[in-house]
Amino acid sequence: LVMEQQVKKDLFDTARKWVLEAGKTIRDAIDQPLTIDTKSNANDLVTHMDRETEQFFAEKIRAEYPEHFILSEEGYGDELKSDKGIVWIIDPIDGTMNFVHQKRNFAISIGIFQDGIGEIGLVYDVMNDILYAARRGEGAFKNEKKLLPLKKELRLEEAILVLNNYWTTPNNKVEDSKMQELIRKIRGTRSYGSAALELAYVAEGIVDGYITMKLAPWDIAGGMVLVNEVGGITTKADGEPINMLENNTILSCNKEIQETLLTDYIELKQ
Ligand code: IPD
Ligand code: CA
Numbered sequence: 001l002v003m004e005q006q007v008k009k010d011l012f013d014t015a016r017k018w019v020l021e022a023g024k025t026i027r028d029a030i031d032q033p034l035t036i037d038t039k040s041n042a043n044d045l046v047t048h049m050d051r052e053t054e055q056f057f058a059e060k061i062r063a064e065y066p067e068h069f070i071l072s073e074e075g076y077g078d079e080l081k082s083d084k085g086i087v088w089i090i091d092p093i094d095g096t097m098n099f100v101h102q103k104r105n106f107a108i109s110i111g112i113f114q115d116g117i118g119e120i121g122l123v124y125d126v127m128n129d130i131l132y133a134a135r136r137g138e139g140a141f142k143n144e145k146k147l148l149p150l151k152k153e154l155r156l157e158e159a160i161l162v163l164n165n166y167w168t169t170p171n172n173k174v175e176d177s178k179m180q181e182l183i184r185k186i187r188g189t190r191s192y193g194s195a196a197l198e199l200a201y202v203a204e205g206i207v208d209g210y211i212t213m214k215l216a217p218w219d220i221a222g223g224m225v226l227v228n229e230v231g232g233i234t235t236k237a238d239g240e241p242i243n244m245l246e247n248n249t250i251l252s253c254n255k256e257i258q259e260t261l262l263t264d265y266i267e268l269k270q
């Protein structure tokens with residue numbers, strides 16, 4: 001089933017309106033005290049704003065689109081066993097650590113998928129009021145500005161990659177010595193602490209790739225649609241397709257360097 005253009009446009013406009021509204025609520029409350037809890041470990045934070053923002057979307061979606069499904073981080077979504085139908089994949093605040101410690105560099109991320117295909121992507125840099133947005137087949141935008149297709153003939157020597165330092169230390173996912181070799185090869189690395197923004201930066205072409213070993217569907221759903229629209233690719237770190245119902249390793253990059261990264265540098269363990 002293909003989503004009809006006008007239906008997609010209306011859905012996009014509605015999602016966009018809600019994202020901007022939720023973002024304004026967060027911005028207006030940015031100096032208010034936060035209730036901070038931890039989840040899987042002491043560094044895995046969640047605040048009342050994460051929960052309230054997700055609830056805001058869940059209530060809106062259930063009222064307006066009762067037949068749609070929700071896959072989201074903080075527990076207000078549905079338990080999904082299949083990717084059939086229209087699924088809103090929501091991260092109410094991506095980069096909660098930044099939100100708590102820095103009060104910037106976090107995003108609201110929404111991907112709207114139909115039968116497993118990303119149709120709409122929205123990544124909202126809340127404090128900078130920058131909305132990255134895309135509809136499949138219609139290009140990606142940074143606010144009003146259309147993003148250009150990614151550079152052709154990019155050389156690895158000139159690439160900036162987003163890479164968390166953690167993956168260059170001994171770990172059970174990826175060969176750290178190969179990651180170190182990669183760092184010596186490329187022009188530079190960056191790490192911003194919000195996967196959604198990092199994917200948006202790949203789409204914008206201000207970084208050339210993002211490699212990481214564990215992300216949830218809501219971290220990547222919005223950003224993947226953006227990257228697709230400028231001719232980039234997002235796969236697992238072994239090049240295989242991503243499964244939107246579970247955690248994945250991630251390689252998102254300019255196609256020009258994908259093959260080299262996969263064959264010469266990313267050596268997965270297990
Ligand atoms: C996190 C951010 C971070 C990534 C973590 C994610 P959250 O999401 O995207 O950049 O490295 O793996 O869990 O918890 O802040 O929404
Ligand atoms: Ca989290």
Ligand code: CA
Nearest residue numbers: 091094095219
């Ligand atoms: Ca996240």
Ligand code: CA
Nearest residue numbers: 073091093094
């Ligand atoms: Ca989050």
